[in-house]
Amino acid sequence: MKKGLIVIGPFVHALDKLSAKCLRYCSKGAIIVGNDGTIERVLDMKQNDDSALLETQWKEYDRITLKPSQIVIPGMIDTHAHAPQYFNCGLGLDMPLLEWLNTYTFPVESKFKDLQIAIRVYTSCVRRSLMNGTTTSVYFGTIHNDATILLAKIIEEIGQRAYVGKVSMDRFAPEYYCEETHQGIDDVRKFMEQMKHFNMVKPILTPRFAVSCSEEMMKGLAEIYNEYNDVPIQSHISENTGEVKLVSELFPSNTSYAEVYDKVGLLNEKTILAHGVYLTDSEIELIKERRSTIAHCPLSNFSLCSGVLNVRKLINRGVKVSMGTDISGGYSSSMFNSIRNTLIATASASTDHIRNETDATEDTVPITIDEAFYIATVGGAEALNIESKVGNFVEGKSFDALIIDVDVKEGSIDSFNDLYSDVFTSVPAHEMEEKKLKENFSRFIFNGDDRNISKVFVQGRDVTLNLRD
Known part of the structure; x- marks a missing residue:
């Protein structure tokens, strides 16, 4: 211009x-x-x-x-999207989370070592995201450095503002799609250096979730965070009851899922955690204290039958909330679909007290269209600590x-x-x-x-x- x-x-x-x-x-x-x-x-x-x-x-x-x-x-700010999973949009939504990952997600993501596949899917994904009005997006890539750098190049060429993460995962994944711990940490360091050459696209540390990351790997990522102290972090938390149970078995010395991330040094004001459907009151308080953000992904929560997040409760407790499409757990790249389903989700949560025959409280008030739009714009900017740069017309x-x-x-x-x-x-x-x-x-x-x-x-x-x- x-x-x-x-x-x-x-x-x-x-x-x-x-x-x-x-x-x-x-x-x-x-x-x-x-x-x-x-x-x-x-x-x-x-x-x-x-x-x-x-x-x-x-x-x-x-x-x-x-x-x-x-x-x-x-423009919309999508704080949780899986770029390689765009291939699977609308597929496998009759399965619970962990089964869905093994049946659809891991087999497809493993193929992104083939850069021709990566070019085709990533170009379509980014174009579709922008066409639907998302001007800033936070993407998970795959475990492959070359393909994730290619994603960053495609984003910059098309013109979106974005944060891109090379996925880290060293266990509870198929052998064909799993990293050796130290090699995975070294690859992230290389990725961080490679990302210095981009302008509108920034790196984000991306431990997939506690289930697929050993404590050693997460501590290694925390060390990288301390070396690059302006880099954000993204992961998942409390999306599904089976996942929550598995985390408690894998980390018996921790009192909660949120504490797992906190103890390894990955819970802070630059952390975005997707879902948070089954957070306990103590976890909500911990996330508030660390000034981390919950990325609400209503389409995915509904589609995979994970549950309904009470967004009002998080707002009332002072937790930062943003919004995500979560493609392809969420079947649509449109953040406007996410806004609609956020309103539906909070309306549903607002009637829980009726079904449970309890009194209405301040946590049963559904959010308004104003609040949902704020979460999808300014809320996303606050999650990324770029509210001084984007989110509204100032x-x-x-x-x-x-x-x-x-x-x-x-x-x-x-x-x-x-x-x-x-x-x-x-x-x-x-x-x-x-x-x-x-x-x-x-x-x-x-x-x-x-x-x-x-x-x-x-x-x-x-x-x-x-x-x-």
């Missing part, structure tokens, strides 16, 4: 503090982006008509003026954004915007545009898909054409 860019039109984003009403709707606005992709100014021209500034201070900038049916929203942050259109002929939304003045006759004219904006946004969240995403921006750069080569 040689010049700067001005996007003129309505926008919606979450503010910097999670609450039941944390979305800000601006029906007449402008976002000014510098040539480095950083937001220079955010204007609400309904409150202060600064349109004259656009003709003077930024007159040389390129412009995009939105149609009445279009809205600008922040001056100084990067312009990672989507232009959505609720009136696409081939889409699945009927907005009826032309009927509003006839249907809502008592709504004052000055309030009608904001009403349309709020309701178009809600229609998109619940019914929209990639057909409604007109443009995708990462660091101010329109990457849409990269998705249709």
Whole structure:
């Protein structure tokens, strides 16, 4: 982007503090982006008509003026996705977790030593993720260094912001897809050095989960974390009751699953743990104290019959929460599907007290659409400790954004915007545009898909054409 860019039109984003009403709707606005992709100014021209500034201070900038049916929203941040498993999306979802891993996941991931397979699957995976509006993604790769570096190259070429992890696992996996402990640790060190050459793609330490990692391997990864103290960590926790039981048998000296990670030095403010469905109260407190994040993956939790996470309880306890698609345990690459299923999951959890014939509490309140959208954007940024860079439209942050259109002929939304003045006759004219904006946004969240995403921006750069080569 040689010049700067001005996007003129309505926008919606979450503010910097999670609450039941944390979305800000601006029906007449402008976002000014510098040539480095950083937001220079955010204007609400309904409150202060600064349109004259656009003709003077930024007159040389390129412009995009939105149609009445279009809205600008922040890009989604997917904090848990298995890139090689994209091959298996929609498959094997009639199996519990551990059986599913051995039947579908490990056999496919083992083939990624063949870089031709890796190129095909990873290119499709990253394109599909961006097409669905994910501008930042956190990926598990495989145990293969070359293939995981290839994934990073593909991501950077296509234009997504991402964190990529070479998977570490030295036990409880098939012999054909398992590492020798010391070699696996050495490979991670090599991977960390190789990743220094990337710009938008960063490394993330990736012990698969405690079941498949020996204590020695996890301690080795903790040493690498201490050497590269700005590197995040990703893993899994308490996804399935069988998994939780197995962890307790494998680590009998630890009082909980969370303590396993804590004792080896892998639980801290840069740790993202997927699922957390069966966390105990003491584990929740420990995760809060360490300022770690739980990545909520509702599609996978439902699809593999793992359980339902009570997101409200985690929020009330002060635990950071983000969101993930968890492809391919989750069958969709769309974070908007994850938002919908997060709302369904919390609605389900909110009725547990009825089935159990107990009283309602503050933990039985379902989360709102505002909170779900926050978790999918700002929450993801907070999980990665990049909330000063992305997540919403604030001056100084990067312009990672989507232009959505609720009136696409081939889409699945009927907005009826032309009927509003006839249907809502008592709504004052000055309030009608904001009403349309709020309701178009809600229609998109619940019914929209990639057909409604007109443009995708990462660091101010329109990457849409990269998705249709």
